[in-house]
Amino acid sequence: MAASRALNDQFRMLFEGAPNGVMAVDAAGCIIQLNAQIEKMFGYSREELIGRPAEVLVPVRFRQGHAGLRKKFAAAPQMRPMGTGRDLLGARKDESEFPVEVGLNSMATSMGDIVIATVVDITERKRAAAEETLLGQARENLQLCQQLGMPAAALQRDGRVVLTNPLFKEPHPQFEFRDDRIEAVNPAANEFLKRELACLDGRNGGIVVGSNPVLAENVYPSLIFRLLPMEGSFDTVLGILIVTALGVIGALLSDLDLVQSLFGLAPAEARVATLIGSGLSPRQTAEKLGISVGNVRTTLQHVFTKVGVSRQSELAVLLTKLTLR
Numbered sequence: 001m002a003a004s005r006a007l008n009d010q011f012r013m014l015f016e017g018a019p020n021g022v023m024a025v026d027a028a029g030c031i032i033q034l035n036a037q038i039e040k041m042f043g044y045s046r047e048e049l050i051g052r053p054a055e056v057l058v059p060v061r062f063r064q065g066h067a068g069l070r071k072k073f074a075a076a077p078q079m080r081p082m083g084t085g086r087d088l089l090g091a092r093k094d095e096s097e098f099p100v101e102v103g104l105n106s107m108a109t110s111m112g113d114i115v116i117a118t119v120v121d122i123t124e125r126k127r128a129a130a131e132e133t134l135l136g137q138a139r140e141n142l143q144l145c146q147q148l149g150m151p152a153a154a155l156q157r158d159g160r161v162v163l164t165n166p167l168f169k170e171p172h173p174q175f176e177f178r179d180d181r182i183e184a185v186n187p188a189a190n191e192f193l194k195r196e197l198a199c200l201d202g203r204n205g206g207i208v209v210g211s212n213p214v215l216a217e218n219v220y221p222s223l224i225f226r227l228l229p230m231e232g233s234f235d236t237v238l239g240i241l242i243v244t245a246l247g248v249i250g251a252l253l254s255d256l257d258l259v260q261s262l263f264g265l266a267p268a269e270a271r272v273a274t275l276i277g278s279g280l281s282p283r284q285t286a287e288k289l290g291i292s293v294g295n296v297r298t299t300l301q302h303v304f305t306k307v308g309v310s311r312q313s314e315l316a317v318l319l320t321k322l323t324l325r
Contacts (some may be wrong), residue, residue: 016035033050040092152241
C-alpha cells in the first residue's frame, strides 16, 4: 500500500495532465494507475480498471494474443514511440471497438519495472483518411464519366456537391445550385434524387447502381437518374450522380475497361453486358463469345443485379453514351 501511494504521488500530476490516455501496467500485466482520459476513452471508472489485466481494454478475440505480446515486450522492453504503424483496436466497456495507437515505455520504480502505455483514439484520423481515399475513388469515377461524355457529380447524402467533372461544372437549366447543394428543377426528378441520396447508406453489396426514369413533365424532358453508391470504411459514403436524357442515344460503349470500372463488373460480365446492351440476344452473345447460352444468362443476372436493372432494354440505355440536352 505504501509503495502504491508513492507511485500515485510520483505520477499523479503527469498522468492527469496528459492530453492522451496514460496508464501504468505492472510486471504481471495488471493496471496499477491510469488517468481520466483512459476512463473517458474506454467508458470504465478508475476503480473498475485498477488491478485488472490490461487485456480488458482489448477486444476479446485478440486478448490471448495480446497477452503473449505483452510478455514478449516485458522480456525485452524498449521504447515504442507513437505513430510506428502498429494500430490496434481498443474495446470499450460496452464492447464497442475503436482504433487506437499505443506508445510503450518501460520504467524502473520502487515497485519494480512497470510499463507506461500512452493511448490515443485515432478514429477521426482514420475517418479522415477513409474520406480522402473515397474522394480519390470518386475522382476516378468522374473521370471515367467524362470520357463517356456524361456529366457527373459526387454528392453526399444531404445533396452537398463534393466533386464534379468538367461536363457538370456549368449550371444546366434543369438544375439549381443552392449554396453547395444541387436540386433538379423538375419536382418529380428532385424528389427521386433526394430519396436516392437519403438511402445511400442503406444499399447493400448486391446493388451497385440505382437507376430510375423520370418522365417528361411540362417543358422538362425525360431523364434517367443513376446513383453509383461508393462506400468506404468508417461509414464514409458518397453517391456518383449521372443524369442522362432518356432517348438521346449516341455511340455504344466499346471500351470494356470503362464498362467494367464504372459498374464494378468482372471482365466476363463486362463482355456480356456490352454485347447484350448493343442489342444481341443471349444466343448471339453466346456464339460470339464461344460459351453456352446458360452461361450467358447466369452472367447476365449478375450484371442486372450489379447495375440495378432487370431488362435488356434498360441495360442498353445504361450502357449508351448519353449527354444532357
